[in-house]
Amino acid sequence: MLTQMPRFVGANRPSLPIALFDSQQVYAIEQDWFAQGYSSFALMQQAAWQMTQYIITLNPCYSSSINPKKPLTASKYQEVSRQPRACVWVGHGNNGGDGWLIAYYLQQVGWHVQVITVGINKSSNNVKDDDTSGDDASGFTSDALRAQRIALADHCVYQRFEDYCCSASEEAGKESDDFYCADDQRLLQADVYIDAIFGIGLTRAPTGVYKKAIKAVNHHAKQTGALVVAVDVPSGLVASTGQVYQRLAIQADVTLCLIARKFGLHTKDGMDYAGEVIDVPLIPYNSTTHETKPIATLLVDAQPLSPRRQNSYKGSYGHVLIIGGNRVDGSQGMGGAAILSTASAMATGAGKITVACHQAFHGALLTSMPDAMTLDLHDVEGVSQLIEEVSVIAIGMGLGRDTKSEKIFIRYLQAIMQHGKSIVIDADGLYHLAGLRKNSHELVAQLRDYSQKYLVCLTPHSGEAAMLLDKEVDSIESNRLLAIQQCADAYGGNWVLKGAGSLVLAQSNVYVSAVGNAGMASAGMGDVLSGVIAGLLAQRDLSAEQRSLQQAVLIHGLAGDMLVNQQSNDVDNNTGSQRHLLVGQRGLQAQDMPAAIRHVMQLMTI
Ligand SMILES: NC(=O)C1=CN([C@@H]2O[C@H](COP(=O)(O)OP(=O)(O)OC[C@H]3O[C@@H](n4cnc5c(N)ncnc54)[C@H](OP(=O)(O)O)[C@@H]3O)[C@@H](O)[C@H]2O)[C@@H](O)CC1
Ligand SMILES: Nc1ncnc2c1ncn2[C@@H]1O[C@H](COP(=O)(O)OP(=O)(O)O)[C@@H](O)[C@H]1O
Numbered sequence: 001m002l003t004q005m006p007r008f009v010g011a012n013r014p015s016l017p018i019a020l021f022d023s024q025q026v027y028a029i030e031q032d033w034f035a036q037g038y039s040s041f042a043l044m045q046q047a048a049w050q051m052t053q054y055i056i057t058l059n060p061c062y063s064s065s066i067n068p069k070k071p072l073t074a075s076k077y078q079e080v081s082r083q084p085r086a087c088v089w090v091g092h093g094n095n096g097g098d099g100w101l102i103a104y105y106l107q108q109v110g111w112h113v114q115v116i117t118v119g120i121n122k123s124s125n126n127v128k129d130d131d132t133s134g135d136d137a138s139g140f141t142s143d144a145l146r147a148q149r150i151a152l153a154d155h156c157v158y159q160r161f162e163d164y165c166c167s168a169s170e171e172a173g174k175e176s177d178d179f180y181c182a183d184d185q186r187l188l189q190a191d192v193y194i195d196a197i198f199g200i201g202l203t204r205a206p207t208g209v210y211k212k213a214i215k216a217v218n219h220h221a222k223q224t225g226a227l228v229v230a231v232d233v234p235s236g237l238v239a240s241t242g243q244v245y246q247r248l249a250i251q252a253d254v255t256l257c258l259i260a261r262k263f264g265l266h267t268k269d270g271m272d273y274a275g276e277v278i279d280v281p282l283i284p285y286n287s288t289t290h291e292t293k294p295i296a297t298l299l300v301d302a303q304p305l306s307p308r309r310q311n312s313y314k315g316s317y318g319h320v321l322i323i324g325g326n327r328v329d330g331s332q333g334m335g336g337a338a339i340l341s342t343a344s345a346m347a348t349g350a351g352k353i354t355v356a357c358h359q360a361f362h363g364a365l366l367t368s369m370p371d372a373m374t375l376d377l378h379d380v381e382g383v384s385q386l387i388e389e390v391s392v393i394a395i396g397m398g399l400g401r402d403t404k405s406e407k408i409f410i411r412y413l414q415a416i417m418q419h420g421k422s423i424v425i426d427a428d429g430l431y432h433l434a435g436l437r438k439n440s441h442e443l444v445a446q447l448r449d450y451s452q453k454y455l456v457c458l459t460p461h462s463g464e465a466a467m468l469l470d471k472e473v474d475s476i477e478s479n480r481l482l483a484i485q486q487c488a489d490a491y492g493g494n495w496v497l498k499g500a501g502s503l504v505l506a507q508s509n510v511y512v513s514a515v516g517n518a519g520m521a522s523a524g525m526g527d528v529l530s531g532v533i534a535g536l537l538a539q540r541d542l543s544a545e546q547r548s549l550q551q552a553v554l555i556h557g558l559a560g561d562m563l564v565n566q567q568s569n570d571v572d573n574n575t576g577s578q579r580h581l582l583v584g585q586r587g588l589q590a591q592d593m594p595a596a597i598r599h600v601m602q603l604m605t606i
Contacts, residue, residue: 015301019287019294020263020512022240023200028292029259033283041143043282044094048101048147050280051231051256055102056109058254059084059191060227085112087190087226089161089217090148091197091210091235092120097144098231098258099196104151114188115151115158118197118213159186161213192227193217195250197235200262205245206236218251230255233262234273241479242268242501249273256280266298266512267480267501295481296503296510302554303546304606308349317351318538321390322531323412324397324427325357325365326377326405334398335361337427337527340590341397342372344531347597348555350538354390356383357398380408384415392422394534396429397527406432410443417446422455422537426530430460433491434467444491451492457533457549458491461498461526481510494549496533498526502557504550511550516557519564519585528593529556555604559596563588 021029034040086106090099100115107113152158164186195217197210206214214236221228228251233239236249242264253275255265259282265274287293309316322345325338338357345353346369354373355365362374375382387393393416399405409432416423425433437444450456465483466473469490476483476497484497484505494506500518504511533552536542545551564585 017511018261018298018300020266020296020298021260021292022263022295024240025292025295026200026239026258026260026262029283029285029290032291041146044097044143044147045101047258047280047282048098049105050282051098051229051258052102052105052109054254054256054278054280055086055106055192055194055229056084058227058229083110083112084192085114085188085190086192086194087114087116087188087220088194089116089118089197089213089235090120091118092144093199093201094141094144095196095199095201095231095233095235096120097141097147098199099194100144100147100151100156102194102196102231103156104147104154107151107154107156112188113156114190115156116161116164116187116213117158118161119209120160161216162209165209165212165216187220189224190226192229193221194229194231195235195252196231197250199232199235199258200239202233202235202238206248210235211248214248214250221251227254228252228275230274232256232258233265234275237264237270237273239264241481242266242270243478244269244273251275254278259283260285260294261298263296263481263512266514267503268477268499271500296512298512298514299550299554300514302551302558302600302604303543303548305542305546305601305604307605308541312541314351316541317349318391318540319352319354319389320345320350320531320534320538321354321356321383321386321393322397322534323356323377323383323393323395324399324429324527325355325361326398326400326428327358327360328400328402328405333358333360334400335364336524337398339365339368340524340527340593341394341531341534342369343591343594344528344597345394345535345538346371346531347594348532348535348539348601350535354386356386378408380411383408383412387412387415387421388419390421391540392424392534392537394424394426394530396426396432397530399428399432401428401431406435410436410441413443413447417450417454420454422457424457424459424530424533424537426459426526427464430458430464430468433458434464434470437468437490438470448490448492451494455537456493457496457537458487458493459496459498459526459530459533460487465497484510496529496549496553498529502553504553506549511553513550513553513557515554516560517564517585519588520557520560522588522590524590525556525560525593528590528597529553532556532597555597555600556593558600559593560588562596562600563592 088099088103090096103113103115230250230252234250234252237244239262251273255274255277257277258280264270265277322338322341325335327333335357338355342353342355354375356375356377359376365374409429460468462473462476465476465487469486480497480503484495484503487495488505497503502513532555536547536552539547
């Protein structure tokens with residue numbers, strides 16, 4: 001198996017944005033190509049041939065033989081010089097057709113290959129030579145049939161998973177979903193497992209034999225340490241949404257993505273199952289001339305930042321007002337939320353910061369950040385006046401959900417709109433907004449109108465988005481793209497839907513963040529993000545792109561990645577050599593973020 005690819009900040013990273021598409025769009029691009037007279041089977045052959053080339057180089061034995069940094073040892077040489085082995089799992093659609101042709105090509109170049117068919121009737125095997133008609137009764141497409149026929153004519157060895165699966169169930173004495181039999185002699189102990197069961201055609205949760213086959217591939221690959229390569233999309237993952245039904249999909253090390261990059265590989269579960277994604281483009285695509293436009297853009301790196309002018313002062317970099325950190329009667333309060341936002345806004349380089357939080361937290365705040373100014377959250381007159389002076393306001397982090405908090409939220413939002421200020425709404429601010437919409441409060445419509453002219457950024461996670469849309473969290477999670485669009489329709493403004501592969505909707509464009517990690521799933525990370533957004537927005541010396549919402553999300557994610565990939569310069573006392581200790585995702589704290597954000601800001605400045 002491949003180890004997780006390290007992520008880097010700056011020059012070494014591939015930095016170009018990548019266009020993302022859903023399954024229907026990929027079908028449309030294919031159809032457009034066929035309408036120009038190109039053959040669908042030729043495309044399948046081309047796809048399989050190109051994927052075969054990748055698989056040959058990805059094969060762990062071959063890779064080590066061509067890696068100049070890893071000279072071959074005698075035992076490794078013997079390993080390399082033996083025949084590589086591939087086990088290709090094929091379904092009945094065109095994805096399976098790709099699999100049959102890959103099996104054929106690998107066998108042609110001397111690999112030992114076994115095909116395992118999943119969900120294919122016995123009658124569909126051994127297809128007659130003259131059978132070039134349309135789709136057959138088993139669901140096989142004509143292209144997949146042709147592919148199968150070519151492989152079988154070359155005496156490709158195949159096994160029906162159902163036969164192998166049935167006997168294993170019999171051995172267990174009962175029908176069970178938990179199929180596997182690690183030492184089954186009929187299954188080739190392969191170097192590479194190739195998953196061609198489902199591609200973009202998956203329409204529902206895999207059940208029965210498909211479910212067992214997916215479990216079996218994952219199990220065998222884990223047992224043997226084989227490399228798992230998914231054809232187009234890991235089977236079980238919905239290419240358009242990134243959803244995996246019941247947490248069951250092929251756990252790929254590498255996904256060879258055909259024709260166009262699928263949206264679902266980069267958000268939600270996609271990131272856990274797709275492994276490294278390699279493009280196999282096949283069809284020329286030009287976004288300016290093609291009718292099919294991408295649904296989103298994958299951003300892998302932040303925009304470089306311009307250096308500051310020597311002749312500048314703190315006023316050149318804006319004034320941020322953080323409104324949050326309340327202490328609702330009897331509770332310990334949420335001062336930390338405002339402190340984290342403030343520290344993060346400062347780390348981006350905002351010129352001045354004032355925090356309107358509960359007085360109980362002023363001492364703590366000033367101890368950790370003597371450079372911030374403070375104001376009592378409940379000093380309605382004072383805060384409203386300050387709103388007029390500042391450049392950006394972030395409101396809601398630890399604001400509280402009681403009626404008193406709701407009142408000040410309404411009051412401050414009105415003041416912000418009265419003075420035409422840029423605003424970031426997060427956490428309890430979103431909670432109040434959802435409540436106001438439920439009660440048909442006029443403020444929601446006013447905010448929507450306001451967002452046509454002024455910058456309004458709203459940053460829910462899925463739970464908050466569910467509240468805002470009055471839906472279940474599952475319904476948000478099953479289609480995050482739709483959810484963020486519905487949020488924008490209902491409230492106006494620019495949005496971040498936070499989580500793995502955070503989505504950003506800004507000026508009607510959708511972006512997916514390729515950075516960030518599961519270590520960031522810890523309390524306070526959202527407060528950090530709202531601080532980064534406000535801090536960047538305040539710095540008017542930066543270009544619109546450099547201080548955009550998507551830029552803030554990327555800087556936040558890059559800082560999180562930097563923390564988990566950093567190496568300490570610890571020295572081993574016995575040997576005197578440097579030990580490289582990786583800081584992992586578990587235990588990453590929001591309070592670690594401001595230092596990393598500062599570092600990312602420095603690395604991004606050209
Ligand atoms: N010539 C071309 O166009 C090229 C295509 N290419 C390749 O084709 C792939 C797309 O092929 P595809 O459209 O045949 O879909 P694919 O994913 O193979 O199979 C889906 C089949 O499974 C079924 N099904 C769905 N869900 C199910 C479930 N849970 N459990 C059971 N069955 C289920 C569904 O039928 P249904 O039952 O929904 O009617 C359908 O029959 C694409 O990813 C790429 O690899 C490339 O070669 C380039 C050239
Ligand atoms: N698995 C993950 N991958 C990438 N980013 C993540 C992941 N989990 C959380 N994050 C990021 O961390 C932040 C968490 O925000 P949020 O849930 O609002 O935290 P809190 O409410 O505790 O402040 C978001 O920006 C989110 O995108």
